[in-house]
Amino acid sequence: xxxxxxxxxxxxxxxxxxxxxxxxxxxxxxxxxxxxxxxxxxxxxxxxxxxxxxxxxxxxxxxxxxxxxxxxxxxxxxxxxxxxxxxxxxxxxxxxxxxxxxxxxxxxxxxxxxxxxxxxxxxxxxxxxxxxxxxxxxxxxxxxxxxxxxxxxxx
Amino acid sequence: xxxxxxxxxxxxxxxxxxxxxxxxxxxxxxxxxxxxxxxxxxxxxxxxxxxxxxxxxxxxxxxxxxxxxxxxxxxxxxxxxxxxxxxxxxxxxxxxxxxxxxxxxxxxxxxxxxxxxxxxxxxxxxxxxxxxxxxxxxxxxxxxxxxxxxxxxxxxxxxxxxxxxxxxxxxxxxxxxxxxxxxxxxxxxxxxxxxxxxxxxxxxxxxxxxxxxxxxxxxxxxxxxxxxxxxxxxxxxxxxxxxxxxxxxxxxxxxxxxxxxxxxxxxxxxxxxxxxxxxxxxxxxxxxxxxxxxxxxxxxxxxxxxxxxxxxxxxxxxxxxxxxxxxxxxxxxxxxxxxxxxxxxxxxxxxxxxxxxxxxxxxxxxxxxxxx
Numbered sequence: 055x056x057x058x059x060x061x062x063x064x065x066x067x068x069x070x071x072x073x074x075x076x077x078x079x080x081x082x083x084x085x086x087x088x089x090x091x092x093x094x095x096x097x098x099x100x101x102x103x104x105x106x107x108x109x110x111x112x113x114x115x116x117x118x119x120x121x122x123x124x125x126x127x128x129x130x131x132x133x134x135x136x137x138x139x140x141x142x143x144x145x146x147x148x149x150x151x152x153x154x155x156x157x158x159x160x161x162x163x164x165x166x167x168x169x170x171x172x173x174x175x176x177x178x179x180x181x182x183x184x185x186x187x188x189x190x191x192x193x194x195x196x197x198x199x200x201x202x203x204x205x206x207x208x209x
Numbered sequence: 210x211x212x213x214x215x216x217x218x219x220x221x222x223x224x225x226x227x228x229x230x231x232x233x234x235x236x237x238x239x240x241x242x243x244x245x246x247x248x249x250x251x252x253x254x255x256x257x258x259x260x261x262x263x264x265x266x267x268x269x270x271x272x273x274x275x276x277x278x279x280x281x282x283x284x285x286x287x288x289x290x291x292x293x294x295x296x297x298x299x300x301x302x303x304x305x306x307x308x309x310x311x312x313x314x315x316x317x318x319x320x321x322x323x324x325x326x327x328x329x330x331x332x333x334x335x336x337x338x339x340x341x342x343x344x345x346x347x348x349x350x351x352x353x354x355x356x357x358x359x360x361x362x363x364x365x366x367x368x369x370x371x372x373x374x375x376x377x378x379x380x381x382x383x384x385x386x387x388x389x390x391x392x393x394x395x396x397x398x399x400x401x402x403x404x405x406x407x408x409x410x411x412x413x414x415x416x417x418x419x420x421x422x423x424x425x426x427x428x429x430x431x432x433x434x435x436x437x438x439x440x441x442x443x444x445x446x447x448x449x450x451x452x453x454x455x456x457x458x459x460x461x462x463x464x465x466x467x468x469x470x471x472x473x474x475x476x477x478x479x480x481x482x483x484x485x486x487x488x489x490x491x492x493x494x495x496x497x498x499x500x501x502x503x504x505x506x507x508x509x510x511x512x513x514x515x516x517x518x519x520x521x522x523x524x525x526x527x528x529x530x531x532x533x534x535x536x537x538x539x540x541x542x543x544x545x546x547x548x549x550x551x552x553x554x555x556x557x558x559x560x561x562x563x564x565x566x567x568x569x570x571x572x573x574x575x576x577x578x579x580x581x
Contacts, residue, residue, distance in 0.1 A: 108241075108248035111489075138232035156235050162494075164239035167248050175252045176234050183230060 083118045087168070088125065094170040095150055104171035126151060126168075135176055139164070143174050219296055220259030233259065240418060243411045243490060246437060254422045258296065264421045265324040266331060267317065268302040269359060271352040272345045272379045272388055273334025277370035277407040278304050283493070284410035297421060300328070303347070314348045321362050329420065330363035330398075332356065332391050335372040335379040339387030356394055365399040365426060366391060369413055371509060374402035375432070381515035392433070399426045402433040404485075406509035411490050412438045432512060434484065443480035443506045446488035449473070467503060477521040478505030485510040 087107060094105035114122075129145030139158045146153055152174050156165040217225075223233055237258070238251030270278065299305070300320030301313070308316055320328060334352075337344035342351025360366060368391050371377040379388035392400055403416050416435050419427055427435040444450065452458070452472040459467035459476055467473075474481070480488075483506050487498040499506055505521075508514045 104249065106248035110242055111248075135231055135235075137229050138235050141231075141235055156238055158239070164235075165242040165248075165251070167238070167242075176231050176238075180230055180256075 083112065083114055084122050084125065087112070087122060091148070091151060091168065091170065095148070098150055098170055098172075104169070104175070106170060107168045109166040109168060123153075126153065133177055141176055143169075143177060217263065218259065219261055219263055222263060223259070230255070230259065240415065243415065243495075246415075246419075254418075258422045261422070261424075263296060263298045264364075265300050265320055265328040266297045266417070267300055267320055267328050267359060267363075268331040268333065269355060270303060271332065271334035271356070271373070272337050272386065273370065273372050273377075275304060275333075277333045277372075277405075277413070280405075280407035280410045281369070281413045282410075284414040296418060297329075300324070317359075321359060325362035327364050328362065329417070330359050330366045331369055331417075332366060332373040333369045335376050335388035335390060336394055337379065337386035337388045338394075339385070344386040353394060356391065360395040360398055363398055365401065365420065366395060367416060367420070368392075368400060368402045368404075370408055371404045371406045371512075371514065374404040374434075375512035377406060378515050380513075400433055401426060401429065401435060404432070404434060404439075404510040404512075406507075406514070408510070409438075409486055409490050409492065412486055430484065432484075434510075438486040438490075439484040439510065441484065441486075441489075443483045443485055443488050443500070444478075447480055447500055448488065449500060462503070473500060473503075473505040475523045476505050477519060477523055479508030479511075479514075479517075479520075479524060480506040481524060483508040483511055 090107060094107075097103055097105060127147030129147055129149070131143075131145040133143040135141040135143065139156060140161075141157070142155045144153045145151075150170055150172065152169040152171070154165075154167045154169045154174055154176070155163060158164045220230070220233075223229075228236075234252055234255045237255040238248070241248060241251035241254065268278075301317040303313060306313060306316065334345070336352050336356055338353050342353045345352040347355065368374040372379060372388075373391050376384075376388055376390045379386055380390070392402075401416060401420070403413055405412070412435075415438070416427070419435070419437070427437060430436055430439055432439075444453070447453075449470060449472045452470070453474060457466060457469075457471040459469075459471045459473055461467070462476065467476075472478070478500065480500065487506070488500070491498045491501070507520050508517065511517075
């Protein structure tokens, strides 16, 4: 038994929440999220201003989650970012709505968001980084293979 | 431990440690989530911080048990290593720094001189003023003198823990050392109180990060606590709240109700009058919090929590919404008055007696105002 969730505890509160998810339909939580997504999409169209919903801040039952995932569906783009930790970015069936998960180096999920944007900012390259890369590449072209000679001499 | 802040932006510092911009976005997004801030702030914070210079932070410990610092070192998001190496320049901290004795005191003096007017001063522990300040000294100087000097060049003061914010346990009756909160000693600097005994680690690091990334004092409540973390009561956000609403209470520890996870109100839980983020951010990387572990809230982030009667006596509903004690402004007025009389050190116990008297008058006034 290595995780807290492996300990068999039956609590009345969570049992009750799961029962309420079986009623069918969207459930109050999911309907509210979809309505907020519609507002964020309209704002994206009108003002190019991206938005996001923090899924971990919302009290969602596993049932609500499954319903939300089913409604949003899978789009055409799936991307993985390997930086400090792993990030998974999946486009949903709704254009401009992305499901983004961030994991830490131990593989624990540290953030889960629904991102409303043309492209989530974590996938884009930043102008200052592009400028720095251009300078570095240009410098490399001016002094080609100079370091190779030194390396060979040292050996 | 650097003696003075290097003039590097956070972004440059991150690259030196092999952390890319995307890695930093991941870090800031996780932080924003942990801090329950609006989710779009993560990416914006990353952009802003990357181009900012690392602010100098001076951390002073006075009359305290180091529990707050122990808590801080257990922050999951952001981790303390991340904060220390990438986002801030921690120029003095007597618990962490390798230097000792004169070298340590020189580091403090240099940090304060080089960053005058710009450094963030973090205070942990109350400030004892009895016996000429002799109850807490470092390098032959009293805490109250060190605080006054360090406060002069600070951009802002962050009081970490209930002791520095409200006096805490040293301030509890009969307050044998003449302890005061920082607000009673310093009255001309912006002060942020991050209370708790100890505070939640992510609330400490989150408050620091929020301040250094925006350069602004966040929205504060009447006790100078950031509303982002202290805006709700534990009771408001407690997962056992539905049982309270249904009138289902545990009557003793380990009875049927306790085993079913019912509300701990009748066992003395102070959740209804306690403002903190335990129910949402939780502890130990979001594992649990006292109520989830089966014990009521002690109310440790509220002023005077140690003097409010038994932790196991049910609160009367008359106490709900009652102002805590002492309010920082009240303590500040009293502190300023005492300083003006040149009497803080000599008559500390009399001062505390006065404070208590004012405190109950203030309570009565607040109470009447609420009722009227």
